[in-house]
Amino acid sequence: MKKILYIVLDGLGDLPIKELNNKTPLEAALTPNMDRLAQKGRTGIVYPVAKGIAPESDIAVISLLGYDAHKYYTGRGPLEAFAESLSIHDGNLALRVNFATSLEDGKAIKDRRVGRNLTTEEATALAKEINSKVTLSNATFEFKNTIGHRGVLVIRGMHTKLSAWITNTDPAYAREGVFGIAKEKFENIVAESVPMSGYEDSLEAKEASNLLNEFTQKSHKVLNESLVNKKRISENKLPANLILSRDAGDSLPKFPSMHSIYNIKLGSFVQMPVERGIALLTGMEVIDVPSSSGHLDVDYPVWAKVALDSLKKYDGIYVHIKGPDEPAHDGNFQEKKKIIELIDKFFFGNLLPKLDMQDTVMAVTADHSTVCNIKAHSGDPVPLIISGAGIAPDGSLSFSEKAAKLGSLGEIKGQDIMPLLIKSAKE
Helix, strand or coil, X not given: CCEEEEEEECCEECCCEHHHCCECHHHHCCCHHHHHHHHHCEEEEEECCCCCCCECHHHHHHHHCCCCHHHHCCCHHHHHHHHCCCCCCCCCEEEEEEEEEEXXXXXXXXXXXXXXXXXXXXXXXXXXXXHHHCCECCEEEEEEECCCCEXXXXXXXXXXXXXXXXXXXXXXXXXXXXXXXXXXXXXXXXXXXXXXXXXXXXXXXXXXHHHHHHXXXXXXXXXXXXXXXXXHHHCCCCCCCEEEEEEEECCCCCCCCHHHHHCCCEEEECCCHHHHHHHHHCCCEECCCCCCCCCHXXXXXXXXXXXXXXXXCCCEEEEEECCCHHHHHCCCHHHHHHHHHHHHHHHHHHHHHHCCHHHEEEEEECCCEEECCCCEEECCCEEEEEEEXXXXXXCCCCCCHHHHCCCCCEEEEHHHHHHHHHHHHHC
């Protein structure tokens, strides 16, 4: 069986931008290595979950790994909390959260990500204050910061189980059933959590939403008084004085393992807690990667070496690179273009010359489009390359959204990629 190398570039897809001569950041970027992969393989476009869905990374990754997200997904909160080793039992409420900046009233939001400059040291100190100074009625909780402005929250009812069928306090995300959906437009005001439609009479949902609102209000008061935030203000930085919560879940998903489905041993090299949680829960082994230096020209060659070394130990590896997503959320198309170029030059440029393509089946795609013009995920499809041993070239000239529409793979769903790779690897 050939080795499988499955690479997902977070938020890679986009729409044409006037300032880039009506090209997307990927189309405008200089990407000779990914272009050569496309020329040697087959291309197509992917709807990561399904047409019309602007997915968050969690349901997209679940789908890209071959699972039916509608069947297994229980919310982003449990995935990230599990990745951070927080205990979650059925009836506990787990949520993904952001530190944010609010005005004095605690309602109007000035910045949903605290200017993206909250340090791990600051976030850890703030989390410690929240855990020690906030008390909830009829519940206990654990709050943990993860990376930058991100964190997780688990609330455990003292006298009743809690239901996750509640709305978010983060106004940028809605819920369609159990799925979290990024909004293209929203009012920048903290939302009150309420039971979702159809669950208005659920005592467990009422209790969960009440507790989340109580946590939001009480944590805001603690954060507003924090010396960490007063110091940030003195340094002309935004205070992290608000917690925005979304994507509640009240149980862990029960995935059949990747090994039981495909009879292969897979490793997973990921950067963010949600992907780590998915990897662990699907039975993939998480590959340790050196912490980011903050310099992509240093990090990407290291990651390429980790990928090459790891392929020797596994039947395949899944690599998830966050890079393009963050600048797109800020509407910074030039930075997104630059990061795509850095990935091509320093990751693929160090990976491909040392990779035995005669013994490898390789896929490169994205988990979703993050559109710079709307600063949010969209339902637009993403490009896909499948290249390597036994893959006959289809005449694709480059790797981009536009070029991929002409490829022989046509339009496929994210759930179809993994079976396609397994089949190609076994041929």
